[in-house]
Amino acid sequence: MLSQSKKDNTTTKVSPHPLWIVSSETAPIAETGALNQEPTLYETVDRLAHAQVAKATSGLAPSALAEAYLDWAIHLAISPGKQMQLMEAALKKRQNTLGLMLRCRFRTDMFQHGSRQAI
Numbered sequence: 001m002l003s004q005s006k007k008d009n010t011t012t013k014v015s016p017h018p019l020w021i022v023s024s025e026t027a028p029i030a031e032t033g034a035l036n037q038e039p040t041l042y043e044t045v046d047r048l049a050h051a052q053v054a055k056a057t058s059g060l061a062p063s064a065l066a067e068a069y070l071d072w073a074i075h076l077a078i079s080p081g082k083q084m085q086l087m088e089a090a091l092k093k094r095q096n097t098l099g100l101m102l103r104c105r106f107r108t109d110m111f112q113h114g115s116r117q118a119i
Contacts, residue, residue, distance in 0.1 A: 039047070057065055076082060 053062060
C-alpha cells in the first residue's frame with residue numbers, strides 16, 4: 001500500500017504485512033523502482049532477529065548493555081572493599097539457607113494432625 005503526496009510527488013510505504021518494517025521516510029517516485037517488491041528472505045530473517053534482540057533487551061541497544069555491564073565489572077574489579085562486602089553477604093545468605101535445610105531435614109513436628117504447618 002502506498003500513500004502519495006501531491007505536494008512534492010513523494011510516496012511513503014505502508015506495510016500490509018506484519019514482518020515488514022514500516023518506514024516513515026519518503027522517497028521520490030522516480031527513484032523508487034522497487035516499491036512493490038516484497039522483502040527478501042534475508043531481510044525478513046534480519047528483521048526477525050532484530051525484533052527478538054529488541055524484545056530481549058527491552059529495546060536497548062546490545063552495545064549499550066555491554067558497555068554498562070563492562071563499566072560495572074571494571075568498577076567492581078578495582079573495589080576490594082565492595083568485593084569483601086558482597087562476599088560477606090553471600091556467605092551469610094548461604095549460611096541461612098544451609099541452616100534452613102538442616103532444620104527442615106531433622107524436624108519431626110513438620111506435619112501435625114494431617115495438616116502442613118509453616119516452618
